[in-house]
Amino acid sequence: xxxxxxxxxxxxxxxxxxxxxxxxxxxxxxxxxxxxxxxxxxxxxxxxxxxxxxxxxxxxxxxxxxxxxxxxxxxxxxxxxxxxxxxxxxxxxxxxxxxxxxxxxxxxxxxxxxxxxxxxxxxxxxxxxxxxxxxxxxxxxxxxxxxxxxxxxxxxxxxxxxxxxxxxxxxxxxxxxxxxxxxxxxxxxxxxxxxxxxxxxxxxxxxxxxxxxxxxxxxxxxxxxxxxxxxxxxxxxxxxxxxxxxxxxxxxxxxxxxxxxxxxxxxxxxxxxxxxxxxxxxxxxxxxxxxxxxxxxxxxxxxxxxxxxxxxxxxxxxxxxxxxxxxxxxxxxxxxxxxxxxxxxxxxxxxxxxxxxxxxxxxxxxxxxxxxxxxxxxxxxxxxxxxxxxxxxxxxxx
Amino acid sequence: xxxxxxxxxxxxxxxxxxxxxxxxxxxxxxxxxxxxxxxxxxxxxxxxxxxxxxxxxxxxxxxxxxxxxxxxxxxxxxxxxxxxxxxxxxxxxxxxxxxxxxxxxxxxxxxxxxxxxxxxxxxxxxxxxxxxxxxxxxxxxxxxx
Numbered sequence: 001x002x003x004x005x006x007x008x009x010x011x012x013x014x015x016x017x018x019x020x021x022x023x024x025x026x027x028x029x030x031x032x033x034x035x036x037x038x039x040x041x042x043x044x045x046x047x048x049x050x051x052x053x054x055x056x057x058x059x060x061x062x063x064x065x066x067x068x069x070x071x072x073x074x075x076x077x078x079x080x081x082x083x084x085x086x087x088x089x090x091x092x093x094x095x096x097x098x099x100x101x102x103x104x105x106x107x108x109x110x111x112x113x114x115x116x117x118x119x120x121x122x123x124x125x126x127x128x129x130x131x132x133x134x135x136x137x138x139x140x141x142x143x144x145x146x147x148x149x150x151x152x153x154x155x156x157x158x159x160x161x162x163x164x165x166x167x168x169x170x171x172x173x174x175x176x177x178x179x180x181x182x183x184x185x186x187x188x189x190x191x192x193x194x195x196x197x198x199x200x201x202x203x204x205x206x207x208x209x210x211x212x213x214x215x216x217x218x219x220x221x222x223x224x225x226x227x228x229x230x231x232x233x234x235x236x237x238x239x240x241x242x243x244x245x246x247x248x249x250x251x252x253x254x255x256x257x258x259x260x261x262x263x264x265x266x267x268x269x270x271x272x273x274x275x276x277x278x279x280x281x282x283x284x285x286x287x288x289x290x291x292x293x294x295x296x297x298x299x300x301x302x303x304x305x306x307x308x309x310x311x312x313x314x315x316x317x318x319x320x321x322x323x324x325x326x327x328x329x330x331x332x333x334x335x336x337x338x339x340x341x342x343x344x345x346x347x348x349x350x351x352x353x354x355x356x357x358x359x360x361x362x363x364x365x366x367x368x369x370x371x372x373x374x375x376x377x378x379x380x381x382x383x384x385x386x387x388x389x390x391x392x393x394x395x396x397x398x
Numbered sequence: 399x400x401x402x403x404x405x406x407x408x409x410x411x412x413x414x415x416x417x418x419x420x421x422x423x424x425x426x427x428x429x430x431x432x433x434x435x436x437x438x439x440x441x442x443x444x445x446x447x448x449x450x451x452x453x454x455x456x457x458x459x460x461x462x463x464x465x466x467x468x469x470x471x472x473x474x475x476x477x478x479x480x481x482x483x484x485x486x487x488x489x490x491x492x493x494x495x496x497x498x499x500x501x502x503x504x505x506x507x508x509x510x511x512x513x514x515x516x517x518x519x520x521x522x523x524x525x526x527x528x529x530x531x532x533x534x535x536x537x538x539x540x541x542x543x
Contacts, residue, residue, distance in 0.1 A: 008510065008512075009526065012511070012512060097421050097425055098425055098429060098434070122406070129402060152402075152406070152409065153405065154402045156402070161401065161402065168400075
């Protein structure tokens, strides 16, 4: 038989109950899961950096630049899953050239550019400007020229000029905080505003996305900080790590509360879509929602970090717990995005049936493609850390 | 004003100007003429050749088959739904023959079991197990199934 029909027959065996014809296959697959995941890491990492800069949490100083560079590396890749999902990469720029002001998605390009160019690039530039001038004098070859270009021809590193860098960098960070909220709240808004889908359509969505973004971004910087120090064989600043973990703990509590509130509201309201959604949660999403997102990604980290707030074992054990907790949180938030994006497409709009989703290994929407876009930001980060090593920076005032 | 801020402002103006220039150059001339799309596209699409000729044209030569079809369950289906566009065939009928589907897969496009398809509207059959060794058209005349 024609393979096309084999596929259809296979797909139909996975349909439960009644669904509409266009609901058998999911339109949004793992690449659309990655998009809010990566954007969330960007916003979260930036907010950790701003804790140090704006809210004067001095203990976080060792991770300030790492958090900024992480945010930057992930932001460069944030749109790639979308562009590859669309399959028409050369049309992507048209949303900038002929912007459609009534489409939330179409304005994302501008929100993204604002965040990239006006917030992150500027903040990193102001923070590195003095070092770029010094490095452009000390280095040789291509690196020297790269640093020279990046100074934009401004070589003034007098104390006054550096003070200006501080001041301007601070202003950019202050603008950056609402921008980071905008960037990720926006991603939540795109899902939350889809009124036809009861799994998505809630005003809580931007807030839930925002807090889960902070959770994942802070966990990512924590893991990266531990790994970098391990690779460089440097002693970790435990006060810094404890402080990151403390903030991670607080934000997980807020995130957990928000998500629980959303679900409790759904349960109590028990609207017409409730039956299908409760079947979805206890059936198709049992593993990814209850086990991976809530148990592995939230309850275990919450207990582990909560325990460490009251009892502090030796440094080695604490480091290990932080590393494992950070990774668990990152996995948990990935599954949170998965449950939103994939879960929202598994049930029929008729509320009478389910389709199913199986992730393929290869292909443009496959596991390997997704892995590439998760690995690339780490490679970019490695390159950035090599080009602009935070440990070689001259100490800053903030 | 500090020198780095001056330099950034100049760079910012250059980047924004370049963007505006690119926007000006890359926006199609007729964009926005009627709505949020290229106005000229309407005429361009209208100028494309019409490829489907309609059953009224088919009946001029194939009147007996059209009459047979009108009595059966496929009476609402247009000839070209199964046989494909006939714009070349009506000009050079000997040279450009139409598609004559005879595979099980072709019939299955509409008649395979599909939970999402209303059973009352379309007869559905288990294509895998319903006489798998035979072609559908051996027993069913597609013009009067």
